[in-house]
Amino acid sequence: MMKEPIISVRDLVAKYGDKTVLDRVSVDIFPHEITVILGGSGCGKTTLIKNILKLYNPVSGSVKILGKEIIGMEDDEFDQTLKQIGMLFQNGALLNSMTIFENISIPLEQHTSLTPDIIERIIRVKLSLVNLESAADLTPSELSGGMKKRVALARAIALDPEILICDEPSAGLDPLTSASLDELILKLKELLKMTIIIVTHELASIHRIADRLIFLHDNKIIFTGTLAEAKSTDIPEVESFFRVGRFE
Template identity: 65%
Template structure:
């Protein structure tokens, strides 16, 4: 079997808010074509880790390599080139409320490609079709439910056929059925588009459904990195407690 190569490599990452250390000595590889879930209790630094990987926050020290390039040393233009291969689904969708769904998805296509309008239109229709939202193409985000907003945001995240898809709490604020549908959709897209997926969540049901690997954070440190089965066998108190509460 072909060995999977790491698309994201985090080395000795330390993240701080002012003087407070949020993450310390994080070392992790995110392998291609896998769904990696960053989990842990609230305030453990999950979102901070994702934001550091995406460079939305600058790490206090350490390096973050994406496609073999250290993002902390790249120029603005080089960093933008990398970003074109990464799609991000934000916690609340982060759709631009002032424009409709079509225009929301059109933004990355207009900004980063010179595709003719006819092809752009088709791409948007196809991507909305992939997330089962064809009927909402001309609706404004305010006219969509929470689940629909997430799906529309997912369509925008995959507009440029990203190699890596990052999702911040995709299940947050959704009912279990909608959440399960969204998980299936992400998994389906991952398989179809052969993407590498990095998800931040603390929803146990979601983790069981989609995770190939988990990264367990606790109070800013990485306690575990591996599969769910390995985590259960690792006999780590915090992880056992996490899964035990979830199964209750």
């Protein structure tokens, strides 16, 4: 039996001014899977994510998260949905005026009634998961790009959300860090049964973690399926993506 989608997008249209960036896009994200959204630069991958999360307002269409329609939803109600979603932004988006510890503590302090001792333990664990235990007292400006991204992941998973969305998590990271990040993402899926959506171009990463692929091209979704299906498809854009990116 087909699983119920955790996120369901129907006929989504997004525009920047007069330019259409997403043209009647429909897609389903299934629970406890890692879905990778891929496609060429500027094809609308990040725009799709930001429209799903109402960071941008879509022109038309429907977006259901955890069974609830979020377009037109009141802000208070949408906040409850957001508490079940963790987002790792492309550049980390850490708050520069706060230490790493304080950055990760924001969701824990604001959305739970956990005691400071428990919050401190959770933060220590989340930082150790991303191998940054010693960075707790540093500020984001003292970290490298890769470190910022790892801290941002620790902040995104602070509340153990049901859905984790990562915008280009491996971009700018060395292969080893990138691989360890992928391992962590797999662990999060397995242990916490998270549903994970990843926007990435990195073929190595896609091979390691993807359960399902969504391929965007020219503002439309041209392929949805597993990695094996993607590799054997005859859709020219998908076929050339995997052929050109092959490194064996």
